[in-house]
Amino acid sequence: MDGIGGLVAHEILSSFIESFKEKINEKLTSHRANSYFQMLIQEYQREREQKHDSANLNEALNNIVNNPKYSELFFETYRKVLFAASKDIGPRIIGLLVADITSNDRVTSEDDELIFILASNCSDSDMxxxxxxxxxxxxxxxxxxxxxxxxxxxxxxxxxxxxxxxxxxxxxxxxxxxxxxxxxxxxxxxxxxxxxxxxxxxxxxxxxxxxxxxxxxxxxxxxxxxxxx
Structure with missing residues (x-):
């Protein structure tokens, strides 16, 4: 559209996109992300307690986030979480597994990768x-x-x-x-x-x-x- 009609259409489109991002996209992605991070932190803390690690939790988490060894792991798993078919359980499974890998300072195995894929692709009802x-x-x-x-x-x-x-x-x-x-x-x-x-x-x-x-x-x-x- 041209002129006033085009301007109105553009404003409506912009308004709809902002509304979508606020009401739909951000709501759903933030819920998935919260489930992931909550599970990751809880499990990481549990693993540390079992090993009697008394270091500050915030410092320990910052260390693994800033560790180049895990940069790709965090990037790939967070991407899977945001686009997961599961709204809750899948992101939590991914968080649990990331905590296990990082707390035990181990390399991601082939089975780990497949679990990440399944947890991302399956809905809660499918699981x-x-x-x-x-x-x-x-x-x-x-x-x-x-x-x-x-x-x-x-x-x-x-x-x-x-x-x-x-x-x-x-x-x-x-x-x-x-x-x-x-x-x-x-x-x-x-x-x-x-x-x-x-x-x-x-x-x-x-x-x-x-x-x-x-x-x-x-x-x-x-x-x-x-x-x-």
């Missing part, structure tokens, strides 16, 4: 659904968690035509959370022989990676801290 499903799983003799999705018959017939019943749609048959966990490397599907003697029978199993134990331990602690606030 809750995944935890419920995980708790219902069976455990093999070597400690692997698994659960039957369904048993299928290979080369089944439908209306006289052979069809493939072996394909699993995780989102539809298990839940959106399973798709997120699979993408982050926390679970996968396996074909196991059927329990019957019919050779065409196959059991479609969902198998969880060992790091799921650690992720859900962090999830439980983050959930408890959120409930206590």
């Amino acid at each position: 809750a659904a995944g935890y419920r499903y995980f708790c219902e799983c069976s455990t093999s003799s070597d400690g692997v968690k698994y659960k039957l999705i369904r048993e299928v018959m290979a080369n089944a017939l439908r209306n006289g035509r052979r069809i493939d019943t072996s394909q699993i749609n995780l989102t539809r048959e298990v839940g959106v959370w399973a798709f997120q966990f699979k993408n982050a490397g926390f679970l996968w599907e396996e074909d196991w022989p059927g329990e019957t003697e019919i050779p065409q029978k196959t059991r479609k199993m969902l198998v969880f990676a060992g790091m799921c134990d650690r992720f859900f331990q962090l999830y439980q602690r983050a959930l408890a801290a959120s409930s206590a606030d």
